[in-house]
Amino acid sequence: xxxxxxxxxxxxASKDSTNMALLVWLGTLFFGFLxxxxxxxxxxxxxxxxxxxxxxxxxxITAFIGYIAGAxxxxxxxxxxxxxxVGIAHLVFCILGAVAASKGQxxxxxxxxxxxx
Numbered sequence: 001x002x003x004x005x006x007x008x009x010x011x012x013a014s015k016d017s018t019n020m021a022l023l024v025w026l027g028t029l030f031f032g033f034l035x036x037x038x039x040x041x042x043x044x045x046x047x048x049x050x051x052x053x054x055x056x057x058x059x060x061i062t063a064f065i066g067y068i069a070g071a072x073x074x075x076x077x078x079x080x081x082x083x084x085x086v087g088i089a090h091l092v093f094c095i096l097g098a099v100a101a102s103k104g105q106x107x108x109x110x111x112x113x114x115x116x117x
Contacts, residue, residue: 010047
């Protein structure tokens with residue numbers, strides 16, 4: 001029984017797929033939603049990269065919503081803590097996604113709005 005059937009998540013077909021998924025997560029860390037959006041639109045034929053780009057794009061949208069909420073709440077000085085927490089979560093989740101992608105494993109974020117399916 002393959003790993004994909006056991007977990008329900010796609011496995012990489014090649015080293016290229018693994019490298020592209022790694023670039024998706026690193027691009028998300030530094031450039032926000034642009035890199036996962038480009039990969040989502042361009043790499044429709046590679047299921048592993050498509051899954052990683054969907055997850056990274058969903059995380060980028062979730063983090064953006066968190067930053068907006070923090071900016072609004074900064075009026076009462078709580079927002080700076082919210083923006084700091086979202087920034088730390090963004091850093092940690094992108095690094096965890098990149099590590100999993102480099103190992104050829106699909107990664108699901110624990111706190112993510114799944115808007116793109």
